[in-house]
Amino acid sequence: MIVKSEHEIFRRRGGRNAALGYVLGGFVVLIMAVTMAKLADGDLMKGYDHERPAGNGVRIVQ
Amino acid sequence: MTDVSVDAAPPRAQSAAPEAGPRDYWALLKPRVMSLVVFTALIGLLAAPGAINPVVGFAAILCIAVGAGAAGALNMWFDADIDAVMRRTAGRPIPSGRVTRDEALGFGLGLSVLSVMMLGVFANWLAAGLLAFTIFFYAVIYSMWLKRATPQNIVIGGAAGAFPPLIGWAAVTGGVALEPVLMFALIFMWTPPHFWALALFAEIDYEKAGIPMLPNVAGAAETRRQIWIYAALLAPLAILPAFTQVGGPIYLVAALWLNARFALGALAIRRRTEAAAAADAFKAEKSFFGFSILYLFGHFAALGVEALLRLTVGDYAAAMALL
Numbered sequence: 001m002i003v004k005s006e007h008e009i010f011r012r013r014g015g016r017n018a019a020l021g022y023v024l025g026g027f028v029v030l031i032m033a034v035t036m037a038k039l040a041d042g043d044l045m046k047g048y049d050h051e052r053p054a055g056n057g058v059r060i061v062q
Numbered sequence: 063m064t065d066v067s068v069d070a071a072p073p074r075a076q077s078a079a080p081e082a083g084p085r086d087y088w089a090l091l092k093p094r095v096m097s098l099v100v101f102t103a104l105i106g107l108l109a110a111p112g113a114i115n116p117v118v119g120f121a122a123i124l125c126i127a128v129g130a131g132a133a134g135a136l137n138m139w140f141d142a143d144i145d146a147v148m149r150r151t152a153g154r155p156i157p158s159g160r161v162t163r164d165e166a167l168g169f170g171l172g173l174s175v176l177s178v179m180m181l182g183v184f185a186n187w188l189a190a191g192l193l194a195f196t197i198f199f200y201a202v203i204y205s206m207w208l209k210r211a212t213p214q215n216i217v218i219g220g221a222a223g224a225f226p227p228l229i230g231w232a233a234v235t236g237g238v239a240l241e242p243v244l245m246f247a248l249i250f251m252w253t254p255p256h257f258w259a260l261a262l263f264a265e266i267d268y269e270k271a272g273i274p275m276l277p278n279v280a281g282a283a284e285t286r287r288q289i290w291i292y293a294a295l296l297a298p299l300a301i302l303p304a305f306t307q308v309g310g311p312i313y314l315v316a317a318l319w320l321n322a323r324f325a326l327g328a329l330a331i332r333r334r335t336e337a338a339a340a341a342d343a344f345k346a347e348k349s350f351f352g353f354s355i356l357y358l359f360g361h362f363a364a365l366g367v368e369a370l371l372r373l374t375v376g377d378y379a380a381a382m383a384l385l
Contacts, residue, residue, distance in 0.1 A: 012083045019084035030121055034184055037117035 082165065086155040090138055090166055091131030091173075098358075099130040099226045102249065105362045106230030106242055108369040109308040114185075114234045121184040122233040126226055129177035129193045133222070135170030136201035139163055141209070144271040150264065170201070185233035192232055196225040210272070213279040220253030221246075227362075241308045244299065245365070251296040252358055255289040255328060259351040262286075262331075263344035282339075286332050289350075293328030297321040300361060308365055310372075310379050316364035320357050327353055 103126045107119055114122070138145065138156055146157035155161035174197050182190030204219030224246045231242035261268055261275040262285060268275040277285045300321050304314035327350040334346060371378045 009081050012081050015083050016081075016087075019087075030124070033117050034121045037115045041115055 082155065082161045086160045087169060089155050090135040090161060090169060091128075092134030092137075093131075095134055095223070096127050096131050098223070100127045101359070102245070102362055103127075103226035103230035105366045105369070106227030106245060107234055108230075108373075109227075109241065109245075109365050110231040110234035111307065112234050118184055119233070122181060122189065123230070125177045125181035125184060126193060126229050126233075128173055129181070129197055130226065132170045132173035132177060133197040133200040135166050135173065136197070137205045139166040139170055140201070140205045142166075144210075144273060147271040148267040150267055174201075181229075181233070186236045188236055188238075189229050189232040192225060192229045196222055196229070199225075210274070213274045213276045215274070216257045216276075217254050220250050220257075223253060224249035241303060241306050244303045244306065245308075245362075247299045248296070248303070248361060249358065251292060251299055252354065255292045255296070256351065256354040256358075258285050258289050259331065259347050259354060262339070262347045263351075282336050286334065290328045290332035293325050297325055303361075303365065308368060310368045311382075312371070313361075313364040313368050316360055320360045323353065324357050 100123060104123055107114065107123065138154055141151075142154075142156040142163055145151035145154050151157065156163055156166055174194075178190050178194045178197070181193050200219070200222035204215065204222055208215040208219050227245035227249070228238060228242045231245075232238060258276055261277050262282060269278045276288060280288075301314070301317045303309045304311075304317055327346070330346050331350055339347060375381065
Protein backbone atom coordinates (compact mmCIF):
# COMPACT_ATOMS: atom_id res chain seq x y z
CA MET A 1 0.00 0.00 0.00
CA ILE A 2 1.39 3.38 -0.96
CA VAL A 3 0.47 6.15 1.35
CA LYS A 4 0.53 9.60 -0.21
CA SER A 5 0.74 12.56 2.07
CA GLU A 6 -1.38 15.34 0.69
CA HIS A 7 -1.60 18.02 3.26
CA GLU A 8 -1.56 21.69 2.49
CA ILE A 9 1.51 22.12 4.68
CA PHE A 10 3.61 19.95 2.33
CA ARG A 11 2.50 22.00 -0.64
CA ARG A 12 3.45 25.18 1.19
CA ARG A 13 6.79 23.76 2.24
CA GLY A 14 7.47 22.66 -1.33
CA GLY A 15 6.64 26.13 -2.56
CA ARG A 16 8.95 27.67 0.00
CA ASN A 17 11.80 25.32 -0.95
CA ALA A 18 11.31 26.09 -4.63
CA ALA A 19 11.31 29.84 -3.95
CA LEU A 20 14.51 29.51 -1.92
CA GLY A 21 16.05 27.52 -4.76
CA TYR A 22 15.19 30.23 -7.27
CA VAL A 23 16.59 32.94 -4.98
CA LEU A 24 19.86 31.06 -4.46
CA GLY A 25 20.13 30.37 -8.19
CA GLY A 26 19.54 34.05 -8.89
CA PHE A 27 22.20 34.98 -6.34
CA VAL A 28 24.75 32.74 -8.07
CA VAL A 29 23.90 34.26 -11.45
CA LEU A 30 24.17 37.78 -9.97
CA ILE A 31 27.63 37.11 -8.50
CA MET A 32 28.78 35.67 -11.81
CA ALA A 33 27.36 38.58 -13.82
CA VAL A 34 28.95 41.22 -11.55
CA THR A 35 32.30 39.38 -11.66
CA MET A 36 32.21 39.29 -15.46
CA ALA A 37 31.19 42.97 -15.61
CA LYS A 38 33.98 44.01 -13.27
CA LEU A 39 36.55 41.96 -15.16
CA ALA A 40 35.35 43.44 -18.45
CA ASP A 41 35.79 46.91 -16.92
CA GLY A 42 39.40 46.01 -16.08
CA ASP A 43 39.02 45.75 -12.33
CA LEU A 44 41.82 43.95 -10.53
CA MET A 45 40.54 40.76 -8.99
CA LYS A 46 43.46 39.47 -6.97
CA GLY A 47 43.64 39.87 -3.24
CA TYR A 48 47.46 40.42 -2.96
CA ASP A 49 47.48 37.90 -0.16
CA HIS A 50 49.76 35.45 -1.93
CA GLU A 51 52.70 37.70 -2.81
CA ARG A 52 56.06 37.25 -1.19
CA PRO A 53 56.90 40.29 0.95
CA ALA A 54 60.09 42.17 0.10
CA GLY A 55 63.17 41.77 2.34
CA ASN A 56 62.15 44.59 4.65
CA GLY A 57 58.73 43.10 5.16
CA VAL A 58 57.09 45.67 2.94
CA ARG A 59 54.80 44.11 0.35
CA ILE A 60 55.45 45.52 -3.10
CA VAL A 61 52.34 45.80 -5.20
CA GLN A 62 52.57 47.00 -8.77
CA MET B 63 -1.63 -2.63 -4.96
CA THR B 64 -3.76 0.06 -3.53
CA ASP B 65 -3.13 3.73 -3.80
CA VAL B 66 -4.58 5.40 -0.75
CA SER B 67 -4.52 9.14 -0.22
CA VAL B 68 -4.29 10.15 3.37
CA ASP B 69 -4.41 13.55 4.96
CA ALA B 70 -1.26 13.12 6.97
CA ALA B 71 -1.08 14.97 10.23
CA PRO B 72 1.18 17.94 9.70
CA PRO B 73 4.17 18.29 11.99
CA ARG B 74 2.83 21.59 13.35
CA ALA B 75 -0.82 20.58 13.39
CA GLN B 76 -1.08 21.43 17.07
CA SER B 77 0.24 24.89 16.48
CA ALA B 78 -2.11 27.74 15.70
CA ALA B 79 0.40 29.05 13.17
CA PRO B 80 0.26 27.51 9.72
CA GLU B 81 3.59 27.13 7.93
CA ALA B 82 4.62 30.27 6.09
CA GLY B 83 4.75 30.37 2.31
CA PRO B 84 7.02 32.46 0.06
CA ARG B 85 4.39 35.19 -0.11
CA ASP B 86 4.53 35.64 3.65
CA TYR B 87 8.28 36.21 3.55
CA TRP B 88 7.79 38.58 0.64
CA ALA B 89 5.22 40.50 2.70
CA LEU B 90 7.76 40.78 5.54
CA LEU B 91 9.94 42.85 3.20
CA LYS B 92 7.22 45.54 2.89
CA PRO B 93 7.23 45.50 -0.92
CA ARG B 94 5.39 48.84 -1.20
CA VAL B 95 8.03 50.66 0.82
CA MET B 96 10.69 48.74 -1.09
CA SER B 97 9.34 50.01 -4.42
CA LEU B 98 9.76 53.63 -3.25
CA VAL B 99 13.27 52.82 -2.04
CA VAL B 100 14.20 51.21 -5.35
CA PHE B 101 12.85 54.17 -7.29
CA THR B 102 14.61 56.90 -5.27
CA ALA B 103 17.87 54.93 -5.07
CA LEU B 104 17.77 54.40 -8.84
CA ILE B 105 17.32 58.14 -9.41
CA GLY B 106 20.23 58.87 -7.06
CA LEU B 107 22.32 56.41 -9.03
CA LEU B 108 21.29 57.78 -12.44
CA ALA B 109 21.71 61.42 -11.43
CA ALA B 110 25.21 60.91 -10.06
CA PRO B 111 28.07 62.13 -12.22
CA GLY B 112 30.29 59.36 -13.52
CA ALA B 113 29.54 55.96 -14.91
CA ILE B 114 28.67 52.66 -13.37
CA ASN B 115 28.47 49.38 -15.21
CA PRO B 116 24.73 48.62 -15.65
CA VAL B 117 25.16 45.14 -14.17
CA VAL B 118 26.95 46.56 -11.12
CA GLY B 119 24.30 49.30 -10.88
CA PHE B 120 21.53 46.70 -10.97
CA ALA B 121 23.27 44.66 -8.27
CA ALA B 122 23.70 47.78 -6.12
CA ILE B 123 20.01 48.68 -6.41
CA LEU B 124 19.08 45.10 -5.57
CA CYS B 125 21.24 45.26 -2.43
CA ILE B 126 19.62 48.55 -1.38
CA ALA B 127 16.16 47.03 -1.96
CA VAL B 128 16.99 43.91 0.04
CA GLY B 129 18.48 46.04 2.82
CA ALA B 130 15.31 48.14 2.96
CA GLY B 131 13.23 44.95 2.98
CA ALA B 132 15.33 43.54 5.80
CA ALA B 133 14.73 46.70 7.82
CA GLY B 134 10.99 46.23 7.14
CA ALA B 135 11.16 42.65 8.45
CA LEU B 136 12.95 43.82 11.60
CA ASN B 137 10.30 46.52 12.03
CA MET B 138 7.54 43.88 11.78
CA TRP B 139 9.39 41.67 14.24
CA PHE B 140 9.53 44.45 16.84
CA ASP B 141 6.12 45.95 16.15
CA ALA B 142 4.15 42.68 16.06
CA ASP B 143 2.23 43.65 19.20
CA ILE B 144 0.99 46.99 17.88
CA ASP B 145 0.47 45.61 14.35
CA ALA B 146 -2.02 43.14 15.85
CA VAL B 147 -4.09 45.99 17.29
CA MET B 148 -4.37 48.17 14.20
CA ARG B 149 -6.83 47.27 11.46
CA ARG B 150 -4.40 48.42 8.74
CA THR B 151 -1.65 46.03 9.90
CA ALA B 152 -3.51 43.14 11.57
CA GLY B 153 -3.22 41.01 8.43
CA ARG B 154 0.59 41.15 8.35
CA PRO B 155 2.40 37.78 8.53
CA ILE B 156 3.33 37.90 12.23
CA PRO B 157 0.07 39.14 13.84
CA SER B 158 -1.92 36.78 11.62
CA GLY B 159 0.24 33.89 12.87
CA ARG B 160 1.70 32.81 9.53
CA VAL B 161 5.28 33.71 10.51
CA THR B 162 6.73 33.55 14.02
CA ARG B 163 8.59 36.51 15.50
CA ASP B 164 11.82 34.48 15.67
CA GLU B 165 11.57 33.61 11.99
CA ALA B 166 11.09 37.26 11.09
CA LEU B 167 14.04 38.29 13.26
CA GLY B 168 16.36 35.73 11.66
CA PHE B 169 15.12 36.64 8.21
CA GLY B 170 15.64 40.37 8.82
CA LEU B 171 19.08 40.04 10.40
CA GLY B 172 20.31 37.60 7.76
CA LEU B 173 19.23 39.80 4.88
CA SER B 174 20.62 42.92 6.58
CA VAL B 175 24.11 41.46 6.85
CA LEU B 176 23.98 39.95 3.38
CA SER B 177 22.76 43.13 1.65
CA VAL B 178 25.36 45.36 3.35
CA MET B 179 28.27 42.98 2.65
CA MET B 180 27.26 42.46 -0.96
CA LEU B 181 26.82 46.20 -1.59
CA GLY B 182 30.33 46.74 -0.22
CA VAL B 183 31.72 44.12 -2.58
CA PHE B 184 29.67 45.19 -5.60
CA ALA B 185 29.96 49.00 -5.25
CA ASN B 186 31.97 50.47 -2.37
CA TRP B 187 32.09 50.50 1.40
CA LEU B 188 30.73 54.04 1.80
CA ALA B 189 27.49 52.97 0.12
CA ALA B 190 27.48 49.81 2.25
CA GLY B 191 28.06 51.84 5.42
CA LEU B 192 25.20 54.16 4.55
CA LEU B 193 22.93 51.16 3.95
CA ALA B 194 23.94 49.64 7.29
CA PHE B 195 23.20 52.94 9.02
CA THR B 196 19.82 53.17 7.28
CA ILE B 197 18.82 49.69 8.47
CA PHE B 198 20.02 50.52 11.99
CA PHE B 199 18.18 53.85 11.96
CA TYR B 200 14.88 52.32 10.83
CA ALA B 201 14.99 49.18 12.98
CA VAL B 202 16.51 50.60 16.16
CA ILE B 203 16.20 54.39 16.28
CA TYR B 204 12.74 54.58 14.71
CA SER B 205 11.01 51.25 15.44
CA MET B 206 12.43 50.49 18.87
CA TRP B 207 12.75 53.99 20.24
CA LEU B 208 11.08 56.95 18.56
CA LYS B 209 7.87 55.34 17.32
CA ARG B 210 6.49 54.61 20.78
CA ALA B 211 8.22 57.47 22.61
CA THR B 212 7.46 60.75 20.90
CA PRO B 213 4.95 62.35 18.52
CA GLN B 214 8.02 63.55 16.61
CA ASN B 215 8.61 59.87 15.64
CA ILE B 216 7.84 60.52 11.99
CA VAL B 217 9.98 63.66 11.81
CA ILE B 218 13.23 62.01 12.88
CA GLY B 219 12.37 58.51 11.71
CA GLY B 220 11.72 59.87 8.22
CA ALA B 221 15.48 60.02 7.75
CA ALA B 222 15.51 56.25 7.26
CA GLY B 223 13.38 56.55 4.14
CA ALA B 224 15.44 59.49 2.90
CA PHE B 225 18.78 57.70 2.62
CA PRO B 226 18.29 55.55 -0.54
CA PRO B 227 19.12 58.29 -3.13
CA LEU B 228 22.21 59.11 -1.09
CA ILE B 229 23.24 55.44 -1.18
CA GLY B 230 22.58 55.23 -4.94
CA TRP B 231 24.74 58.33 -5.47
CA ALA B 232 27.51 56.97 -3.22
CA ALA B 233 27.46 53.66 -5.12
CA VAL B 234 28.50 55.52 -8.29
CA THR B 235 30.77 58.27 -6.98
CA GLY B 236 32.14 56.78 -3.78
CA GLY B 237 31.26 60.06 -2.05
CA VAL B 238 28.46 62.39 -1.00
CA ALA B 239 27.68 65.82 -2.47
CA LEU B 240 25.14 68.64 -2.13
CA GLU B 241 22.75 67.14 -4.72
CA PRO B 242 22.04 63.82 -2.96
CA VAL B 243 21.81 65.71 0.33
CA LEU B 244 19.04 67.83 -1.24
CA MET B 245 17.31 64.63 -2.38
CA PHE B 246 17.62 63.39 1.19
CA ALA B 247 16.17 66.66 2.50
CA LEU B 248 13.26 66.44 0.07
CA ILE B 249 12.16 63.02 1.35
CA PHE B 250 12.96 63.93 4.96
CA MET B 251 10.79 67.05 4.94
CA TRP B 252 8.05 65.38 2.88
CA THR B 253 7.58 62.46 5.29
CA PRO B 254 5.91 64.33 8.21
CA PRO B 255 3.11 66.06 6.24
CA HIS B 256 2.55 62.83 4.27
CA PHE B 257 2.08 60.69 7.39
CA TRP B 258 0.28 63.31 9.45
CA ALA B 259 -2.32 63.65 6.71
CA LEU B 260 -2.83 59.87 7.00
CA ALA B 261 -2.88 60.11 10.79
CA LEU B 262 -5.64 62.71 10.64
CA PHE B 263 -8.10 60.23 9.17
CA ALA B 264 -6.58 57.03 10.67
CA GLU B 265 -6.30 58.56 14.14
CA ILE B 266 -8.40 55.95 15.92
CA ASP B 267 -6.08 53.14 14.89
CA TYR B 268 -2.93 54.83 16.17
CA GLU B 269 -4.64 55.73 19.42
CA LYS B 270 -5.77 52.16 19.94
CA ALA B 271 -2.20 50.92 19.50
CA GLY B 272 -0.83 53.55 21.88
CA ILE B 273 1.41 55.17 19.28
CA PRO B 274 1.89 58.86 20.04
CA MET B 275 1.05 60.27 16.64
CA LEU B 276 0.72 64.04 16.54
CA PRO B 277 -3.12 64.17 16.15
CA ASN B 278 -3.80 62.14 19.30
CA VAL B 279 -1.11 63.91 21.37
CA ALA B 280 -1.21 67.54 20.26
CA GLY B 281 -4.63 67.51 18.64
CA ALA B 282 -5.87 67.76 15.08
CA ALA B 283 -5.60 71.57 14.92
CA GLU B 284 -1.90 71.50 15.77
CA THR B 285 -1.35 68.68 13.26
CA ARG B 286 -3.00 70.78 10.56
CA ARG B 287 -0.74 73.70 11.47
CA GLN B 288 2.36 71.48 11.37
CA ILE B 289 1.40 70.05 7.96
CA TRP B 290 1.21 73.59 6.61
CA ILE B 291 4.57 74.62 8.19
CA TYR B 292 6.35 71.57 6.76
CA ALA B 293 4.82 72.08 3.32
CA ALA B 294 6.00 75.73 3.34
CA LEU B 295 9.52 74.75 4.45
CA LEU B 296 9.63 71.91 1.96
CA ALA B 297 8.93 74.07 -1.12
CA PRO B 298 12.30 75.92 -1.35
CA LEU B 299 14.20 72.72 -0.56
CA ALA B 300 12.34 70.86 -3.29
CA ILE B 301 12.91 73.59 -5.89
CA LEU B 302 16.61 74.06 -5.08
CA PRO B 303 17.87 70.94 -6.96
CA ALA B 304 16.71 72.63 -10.20
CA PHE B 305 19.72 74.94 -9.91
CA THR B 306 22.29 72.20 -9.31
CA GLN B 307 23.95 69.80 -11.75
CA VAL B 308 21.13 67.24 -11.35
CA GLY B 309 18.35 69.70 -12.21
CA GLY B 310 17.28 71.70 -15.22
CA PRO B 311 14.23 73.34 -16.80
CA ILE B 312 12.12 70.17 -16.72
CA TYR B 313 12.72 69.67 -13.02
CA LEU B 314 12.13 73.36 -12.32
CA VAL B 315 8.72 73.37 -14.02
CA ALA B 316 7.69 70.11 -12.35
CA ALA B 317 8.87 71.27 -8.92
CA LEU B 318 7.11 74.63 -9.18
CA TRP B 319 3.79 72.99 -10.11
CA LEU B 320 4.04 70.18 -7.56
CA ASN B 321 4.99 72.52 -4.72
CA ALA B 322 2.29 75.05 -5.55
CA ARG B 323 -0.34 72.30 -5.42
CA PHE B 324 1.15 70.73 -2.33
CA ALA B 325 1.26 74.05 -0.47
CA LEU B 326 -2.31 74.88 -1.51
CA GLY B 327 -3.47 71.47 -0.31
CA ALA B 328 -1.69 71.97 3.01
CA LEU B 329 -3.23 75.43 3.35
CA ALA B 330 -6.69 73.99 2.71
CA ILE B 331 -6.10 71.42 5.45
CA ARG B 332 -4.81 74.16 7.77
CA ARG B 333 -7.99 76.17 7.36
CA ARG B 334 -10.39 73.29 7.94
CA THR B 335 -12.01 72.57 11.26
CA GLU B 336 -12.55 69.06 12.57
CA ALA B 337 -16.29 69.46 12.12
CA ALA B 338 -15.84 70.34 8.45
CA ALA B 339 -13.45 67.42 7.96
CA ALA B 340 -15.81 64.97 9.63
CA ALA B 341 -18.73 66.28 7.58
CA ASP B 342 -17.16 65.26 4.27
CA ALA B 343 -15.34 62.18 5.66
CA PHE B 344 -11.88 63.82 5.51
CA LYS B 345 -12.06 64.35 1.78
CA ALA B 346 -9.40 67.08 1.66
CA GLU B 347 -7.03 65.14 3.95
CA LYS B 348 -7.40 61.97 1.88
CA SER B 349 -6.89 63.92 -1.31
CA PHE B 350 -3.77 65.61 0.13
CA PHE B 351 -2.41 62.24 1.23
CA GLY B 352 -2.96 60.81 -2.25
CA PHE B 353 -1.34 63.83 -3.90
CA SER B 354 1.65 63.64 -1.55
CA ILE B 355 2.58 60.30 -3.13
CA LEU B 356 2.39 61.83 -6.60
CA TYR B 357 4.39 64.81 -5.29
CA LEU B 358 7.39 62.71 -4.30
CA PHE B 359 7.16 60.51 -7.36
CA GLY B 360 6.95 63.61 -9.60
CA HIS B 361 10.12 65.19 -8.22
CA PHE B 362 12.18 62.04 -8.59
CA ALA B 363 10.71 61.22 -12.00
CA ALA B 364 11.71 64.73 -13.16
CA LEU B 365 15.23 64.16 -11.84
CA GLY B 366 15.27 60.86 -13.72
CA VAL B 367 14.21 62.56 -16.96
CA GLU B 368 16.93 65.18 -16.48
CA ALA B 369 19.51 62.43 -15.91
CA LEU B 370 18.43 60.43 -18.96
CA LEU B 371 18.48 63.56 -21.15
CA ARG B 372 21.99 64.43 -19.98
CA LEU B 373 23.00 60.84 -20.68
CA THR B 374 21.56 60.78 -24.20
CA VAL B 375 21.76 64.35 -25.57
CA GLY B 376 24.19 66.01 -23.17
CA ASP B 377 23.51 69.51 -21.85
CA TYR B 378 20.09 69.92 -23.46
CA ALA B 379 19.35 73.24 -21.67
CA ALA B 380 22.47 74.85 -23.15
CA ALA B 381 21.62 73.40 -26.58
CA MET B 382 18.09 74.87 -26.34
CA ALA B 383 19.52 78.28 -25.40
CA LEU B 384 21.69 78.27 -28.51
CA LEU B 385 18.71 77.64 -30.78
